[in-house]
Amino acid sequence: xxxxxxxxxxxxxxxxxxxxxxxxxxxxxxxxxxxxxxxxxxxxxxxxxxxxxxxxxxxxxxxxxxxxxxxxxxxxxxxxxxxxxxxxxxxxxxxxxxxxxxxxxxxxxxxxxxxxxxxxxxxxxxxxxxxxxxxxxxxxxxxxxxxxxxxxxxxxxxxxxxxxxxxxxxxxxxxxxxxxxxxxxxxxxxxxxxxxxxxxxxxxxxxxxxxxxxxxxxxxxxxxxxxxxxxxxxxxxxxxxxxxxxxxxxxxxxxxxxxxxxxxxxxxxxxxxxxxxxxxxxxxxxxxxxxxxxxxxxxxxxxxxxxxxxxxxxxxxxxxxxxxxxxxxxxxxxxxxxxxxxxxxxxxxxxxxxxxxxxxxxxxxxxxxxxxxxxxxxxxxxxxxxxxxxxxxxxxxxxxxxxxxxxxxxxxxxxxxxxxxxxxxxxxxxxxxxxxxxxxxxxxxxxxxxxxxxxxxxxxxxxx
Numbered sequence: 001x002x003x004x005x006x007x008x009x010x011x012x013x014x015x016x017x018x019x020x021x022x023x024x025x026x027x028x029x030x031x032x033x034x035x036x037x038x039x040x041x042x043x044x045x046x047x048x049x050x051x052x053x054x055x056x057x058x059x060x061x062x063x064x065x066x067x068x069x070x071x072x073x074x075x076x077x078x079x080x081x082x083x084x085x086x087x088x089x090x091x092x093x094x095x096x097x098x099x100x101x102x103x104x105x106x107x108x109x110x111x112x113x114x115x116x117x118x119x120x121x122x123x124x125x126x127x128x129x130x131x132x133x134x135x136x137x138x139x140x141x142x143x144x145x146x147x148x149x150x151x152x153x154x155x156x157x158x159x160x161x162x163x164x165x166x167x168x169x170x171x172x173x174x175x176x177x178x179x180x181x182x183x184x185x186x187x188x189x190x191x192x193x194x195x196x197x198x199x200x201x202x203x204x205x206x207x208x209x210x211x212x213x214x215x216x217x218x219x220x221x222x223x224x225x226x227x228x229x230x231x232x233x234x235x236x237x238x239x240x241x242x243x244x245x246x247x248x249x250x251x252x253x254x255x256x257x258x259x260x261x262x263x264x265x266x267x268x269x270x271x272x273x274x275x276x277x278x279x280x281x282x283x284x285x286x287x288x289x290x291x292x293x294x295x296x297x298x299x300x301x302x303x304x305x306x307x308x309x310x311x312x313x314x315x316x317x318x319x320x321x322x323x324x325x326x327x328x329x330x331x332x333x334x335x336x337x338x339x340x341x342x343x344x345x346x347x348x349x350x351x352x353x354x355x356x357x358x359x360x361x362x363x364x365x366x367x368x369x370x371x372x373x374x375x376x377x378x379x380x381x382x383x384x385x386x387x388x389x390x391x392x393x394x395x396x397x398x399x400x401x402x403x404x405x406x407x408x409x410x411x412x413x414x415x416x417x418x419x420x421x422x423x424x425x426x427x428x429x430x431x432x433x434x435x436x437x438x439x440x441x442x443x444x445x446x447x448x449x450x451x452x453x454x455x456x457x458x459x460x461x462x463x464x
Contacts, residue, residue: 053369094341138406254434
């Protein structure tokens with residue numbers, strides 16, 4: 001633990017965070033009759049309806065398995081949960097369960113900051129056969145099971161069927177079918193060109209009033225760095241431990257993204273971005289119909305219904321098209337995780353709660369409340385036919401596809417993602433030339449990863 005503490009505290013310079021983590025907070029409101037139970041402190045990142053949903057699951061556990069086995073789970077919503085979990089672990093007072101994201105499996109697992117779960121999973125009869133491979137594999141690192149899924153995702157193409165039908169004649173004139181979504185990246189571009197509209201002011205300047213598609217929607221940039229997957233490429237080779245940012249498929253992806261501001265005009269794209277509202281608002285570009293197609297996850301159904309219920313029957317979902325002939329059903333599958341930080345004082349009891357969430361009925365209840373798919377290999381008829389997203393079957397199919405991809409399995413994945421997002425932003429502003437930018441990022445990120453590995457090996461030698 002001393003090694004972990006030095007690593008994490010050095011990385012975070014976490015004095016201020018320690019105050020946030022260890023500062024005074026109210027005592028948990030544990031019922032008097034449960035005073036002798038083992039209390040499991042569960043930190044979760046969710047707010048609002050998502051927090052309410054997991055609170056239901058916690059209450060169900062406390063009133064069933066928890067009551068039977070004298071375990072009481074105390075749920076706490078935690079901002080900056082990744083940093084605070086690191087600091088608390090370094091300080092020797094981690095939560096018993098941490099609700100984090102899948103990139104943290106590799107990052108925290110590499111630092112030795114997580115408890116391996118494979119023996120506990122085996123004892124509870126939890127095996128690879130219970131899960132879709134992309135989520136089971138993404139829960140492992142260096143031969144250890146470091147997490148189990150809570151709510152997963154897969155991303156797909158959302159498209160506005162009403163606008164497709166209203167522009168049927170234009171689409172047919174361009175050789176396109178208004179009754180189906182694009183099947184290839186080339187078709188996506190052609191649909192987008194037809195469906196994009198402008199107005200011209202008195203000075204001859206064009207202003208975008210509606211876009212067919214944009215690689216980075218105004219309200220959401222989370223998945224833009226995964227776009228090479230649909231071009232048959234990845235930005236990291238997990239076997240060789242090498243970044244592959246100069247792979248032809250990656251370069252082709254960034255060149256494709258650059259084509260949008262070149263066609264539409266940087267000023268017009270910038271103006272369009274600033275004219276749209278936030279994600280969870282009625283001014284969201286897809287929900288108000290100013291963006292016709294978008295890469296999104298299954299939860300979008302709930303946001304559409306909440307912000308613009310008149311659109312409920314005017315959209316559909318399909319696999320996002322690819323640039324490679326024959327490559328189909330490609331998706332990116334991030335997911336939320338449940339982990340036990342190193343130094344947890346109640347490991348068996350903490351895992352009892354994690355194992356409870358993995359039960360099919362419990363998992364399906366949570367995932368339906370979050371409007372997400374299930375990480376489990378089997379789903380019930382009720383899940384498929386009464387899910388709040390009428391296209392959940394598409395997401396289930398994609399997550400089970402051999403072309404379903406997990407998050408970059410790299411300890412510095414979050415740093416790499418931030419740098420690549422910055423490059424995309426520069427490319428879309430026509431301020432960055434993709435090829436030299438990717439070449440520089442390749443050198444810089446590989447050096448950062450090599451430094452990380454060297455430092456980790458050195459510390460492990462000291463520890464041993």
